[in-house]
Amino acid sequence: MISFSQVRKSYRGGHEALAELSFSIDAGELVFITGRSGAGKSTLLKLIPAIERPTSGTVLVNGQNIGSMRRPAIPYLRRNLGLIFQDQKLLYDRSVFDNVVLPLAFTGQAHREAARRARAALDKVGLLARERANPVTLSGGEQQRLCIARAVVNRPGILLADEPTASLDSASAAEVMEMFRSFNQVGVTVLIATHDEALIERLNARVLTLKQGRLEA
Amino acid sequence: MNAWLRQHAQTFMSTRARLAGNPLATLLNVTVIGVALALPLGGYMLLRNLASVARQATGNPQVSLFLAPEAGKADIAAIEAKLKQLPGVRAVRFISREQALEGLKRSENMAEVIAALQSNPLPDAFVLEAGGSAAALEKLEPELKALPKVAHVQLDSAWVKRLEALVALGRTAVLILATLLAFGLVAVTFNTIRLQILTQKDEIEVSKLIGATDAFIRRPFYYLGLVQGALGALAALAIVYTCMRILNRSIVDLTQPYGSEFRLGFFGALDCLALLAFAAMLGWLGAYTSVSKHLADIEPR
Numbered sequence: 170m171i172s173f174s175q176v177r178k179s180y181r182g183g184h185e186a187l188a189e190l191s192f193s194i195d196a197g198e199l200v201f202i203t204g205r206s207g208a209g210k211s212t213l214l215k216l217i218p219a220i221e222r223p224t225s226g227t228v229l230v231n232g233q234n235i236g237s238m239r240r241p242a243i244p245y246l247r248r249n250l251g252l253i254f255q256d257q258k259l260l261y262d263r264s265v266f267d268n269v270v271l272p273l274a275f276t277g278q279a280h281r282e283a284a285r286r287a288r289a290a291l292d293k294v295g296l297l298a299r300e301r302a303n304p305v306t307l308s309g310g311e312q313q314r315l316c317i318a319r320a321v322v323n324r325p326g327i328l329l330a331d332e333p334t335a336s337l338d339s340a341s342a343a344e345v346m347e348m349f350r351s352f353n354q355v356g357v358t359v360l361i362a363t364h365d366e367a368l369i370e371r372l373n374a375r376v377l378t379l380k381q382g383r384l385e386a
Numbered sequence: 387m388n389a390w391l392r393q394h395a396q397t398f399m400s401t402r403a404r405l406a407g408n409p410l411a412t413l414l415n416v417t418v419i420g421v422a423l424a425l426p427l428g429g430y431m432l433l434r435n436l437a438s439v440a441r442q443a444t445g446n447p448q449v450s451l452f453l454a455p456e457a458g459k460a461d462i463a464a465i466e467a468k469l470k471q472l473p474g475v476r477a478v479r480f481i482s483r484e485q486a487l488e489g490l491k492r493s494e495n496m497a498e499v500i501a502a503l504q505s506n507p508l509p510d511a512f513v514l515e516a517g518g519s520a521a522a523l524e525k526l527e528p529e530l531k532a533l534p535k536v537a538h539v540q541l542d543s544a545w546v547k548r549l550e551a552l553v554a555l556g557r558t559a560v561l562i563l564a565t566l567l568a569f570g571l572v573a574v575t576f577n578t579i580r581l582q583i584l585t586q587k588d589e590i591e592v593s594k595l596i597g598a599t600d601a602f603i604r605r606p607f608y609y610l611g612l613v614q615g616a617l618g619a620l621a622a623l624a625i626v627y628t629c630m631r632i633l634n635r636s637i638v639d640l641t642q643p644y645g646s647e648f649r650l651g652f653f654g655a656l657d658c659l660a661l662l663a664f665a666a667m668l669g670w671l672g673a674y675t676s677v678s679k680h681l682a683d684i685e686p687r
Contacts, residue, residue, distance in 0.1 A: 218595070220595070220686055221687075240600075241599070244598060244599045244600075245597070246597075247595065247596060248596075248597035250597075252595060252596060254595070258592045258595065260588055260589055260592060271593065272596045272597060274396070274602075275593070275596075275597055275598040275599065275602050276597075277389030277392055277393045278389075279392065320596075323597070
């Protein structure tokens, strides 16, 4: 489903974020990517939705080569990915509901069907009662759950989360992790970048450890 | 309803909501565009009316032929016969010097002056009416001047020609003004859209990240430019119409004593629609250039 082979990513100025990275993830897997800050976790996650392109090597997602993908094709790739960003990227000029319904606007769905799916996603993360609230009024844990609802509303096959528990207390973090596990249990491939060792141990899943842009055995 | 149409309908509704949601900014933008368009539009309206006056006057062109004082009855008869044979002349009317004097005496202010005269200073005259255009009459001018005992030939169309030249000059001026202000409209829209893109920077970035196509992101800005241009055109029409009503009130005072029915006329529905379409297109153009320039800057990292 996702396969990296000999992937190198260097930024302008010579900083090498990833070097000779090769691994593959099967459909339905739950994988943690871990490592210290600056080890290349975020860069790895950004390569999958073509936010960054590999400098060399191949990144395949659902059989599509990200490195050679043409710009107009990228939105369609991203619609099959659920992205949860480190900085959340919620829109504070609109309600919780409108944040979740945004990805459905692009696909030209009927208003009623879009609203139904947005409410289903909000229900799944336990925020249905807050749909009219502004995201600013939500707690940290609730905001993170809102991000998850927005990521899954399109029913993506792959869920990518960058430090989803970084700013959460341990109870909220556990809640969020439980959600990822339940999505994984219904067949969604889940990739989580985190440095939270305690959570990784609890979930007992495959772990890719990065060190200076390389996989640590 | 298919998905494409639905997206356009949704975009249109959200554009309306966006404009209505910020009424002051919308009003200011529309006013700027409206005033900018109203200048050439008003000029064009005046010119059209002037041109129609010129057309009415040239519809019935006349030439006055003043005879030399020494012309006798035989000369008059000879000239009349010749005039009647000229091509393009519809009617020939002879006005004797006595008739002319009588006419003058009837007009109030002249009676006293004429009474003071010892002899009749007026010449005999012919008035020719052309069936065709003023230009055809002008061609006759040298021939008329060459007739014996003709002292002076006066073409009534001369002032009309001057008016037409003036109208042509005005048309050029309006065209230049319109071109400049069209650029102005594009620039205003360019800037409005730039600001709008900046305000929606976060939304655009998130949208790009979660699978919005470029077309989807661009569309609302095109609509915004389009609608803003059209609203500006409506404002311009309203401004020009109001000015015309005000001017007409003064024109009535001016023309009533002369028994004239002249009023400034407004544009027809087709002209108004053409203006709306033109302004909307300029708005779209401003939005297009702005979006092309600024949207590429917002690339999520």
